[in-house]
Amino acid sequence: MDSFAxxxxxxxxxKSAEIYALxxxxxxxxxKYNLKLAVQDNFNYLLHNFFNLGGLGANITSPFKENAYFLCNQLTERAEKARSVNTIKKLKNGTLLGDNTDGIGFISDLKRINWLDNNNQITSHEHEDEEPITNILLIGAGGAAKGILPILLTTITTCHINIVNRTFSRAQELTSYYQEIGYKNISCLPLHKLRYDTNKYSLIINATTSNIHNTIPKIPYFLITPDTKCYxxxxxxxxxxxxxxxxxxxxxxxxxGLGMLVGQAAHSFFLWHNTFPTIDPVINHLRSVFYM
Incomplete structure (x- = not known):
């Protein structure tokens, strides 16, 4: 019987099963940890059946993170804010606790690669007397973007996040939600208007699935400078x-995003087992045996 999946x-x-095994x-x-293929029509049934048959914990990946949000009996604060769940733990009373470890995995990786300093500010390679506000461009407004937004807004407190998305209404919806719950340092812009954007971005994050379709987000090349961090x-x-x-x-x-993948998996593992594993050896192992 699979305990995790x-x-x-x-x-x-x-790579989740391999990461968990390490x-x-x-x-x-x-x-035992296994991979479960689902479709929209059977995801709810498969997930509940997994836990009813003895499953202890589950990871949820695309495209079911928002579905999973509505299937949990309890939610952590970061899952509640993200309105998206990537980790579920079956509690001793049989109820399901939903968490989202994407954001903390992302922040952990920014620290690992020294893009975030001890004060949770984006590290700068330019003049230290520049404006304290850090502009971040987030490309995408789907489940991946929702997973990292809460912790970006609460951790990098001097940042301003600008969201662009192919479907502008989704970026507007996401921006309005965070503004309504008290975050004023977030805005959105139609993708085609980025060509007129005068902001200087310290960090640009691609949270789209463009790579799967062998494309890249249509952002202007002049937004990229030698000091722009691109994730x-x-x-x-x-x-x-x-x-x-x-x-x-x-x-x-x-x-x-390999470091983020391993980082979020480590935080999932901690939720399930109350022990935090070592991240770097797993990243190095995956790099050495990459078979995508």
Missing amino acids: VFGNPIKHS FAHEIGISK DLFYTKQDTLFITWCKKNGSNYCSD
């Missing part, structure tokens, strides 16, 4: 298309 579609490419080996835990939540064996494009346009600081 990840649900998604597609799911064959998922964490479990380090801690000395022997539990793609997606990851591949080589540089993602987005990272390749950012490097071509001059960025000296680029990272894919």
Whole structure:
């Protein structure tokens, strides 16, 4: 019987089972973790059946994170704010606790690669007397963006986040939600109007699925400078298309989302087992055996 599993579609490419096995080996835990392919019509049934048959914890990946939000009996504060769940734990009373570890995994990775300092500010390679406000461009308004927004807004307190999305109404909806719950340092802009944007962005985050479709977000090249940090939540064996494009346009600081993947998995593992595993050896292992 599977004690843990990840649900998604597609799911064959998922590294979650391998990551869990490496964490479990380090801690000395022997539990079975498997991949579960679902579709919209059977996701709810498969998830509840998994827990009814003895499942202890589940990871949820695209495109079911928002579905999972509504299937949990309790939610952590970060899941509540994100309105999206990527980790579920079955509590001793049989109820399901929903969490979202994407954001804390993302922040952990920014610290790991030294893009975030001890004061939770984006590290600067320019003049220290510049404006304290850090502009962040978030491309995408789907589940991935929802997962990282709450912790970005609460951790990097001097930032201003500008959201762009292919469907502008989704960016507007996301912006309005956070403004209504008290965050004023967030705005949105139609994608085509970025060409007139005069903001200087310290961090640009690709939270779209453009890589899956072999495309890149249509943002102006002049937003990229040598000091612009460009982070793609997606990851591949080589540089993602987005990272390749950012490097071509001059960025000296680029990272894919493998570190975030392992980071969020570590926080999921901690929720389930109350023990935090070591992250770096797992990232290094995955890099060495990448088979995407």
